Amino acid sequence: MPGDEPPAGAVLADRSKLSHINTYGDLPRWYKDYHFICIDCGASQTWTAEQQKWYYEEAKGHIWAVAVRCRPCRKLHKAGGK
């Protein structure tokens, strides 16, 4: 079906590993690199498709959780720094 193919560079989702996510059938079918600006230091970051797959499927992260901080800032944040 046109428009139904994963975009270039996308990593296919394993939906059997997404059963912890309670949505109304709106599970992702693939992941792709997500570009964002760190909210703390303003660094340009990429959350790669592979990292998302791991986060959602292995770490059982919540589907609405998206990366907002770069790695160093995340460490600081978790440590209760900011």
Ligand SMILES: [Zn+2]
């Ligand atoms: Zn940062």
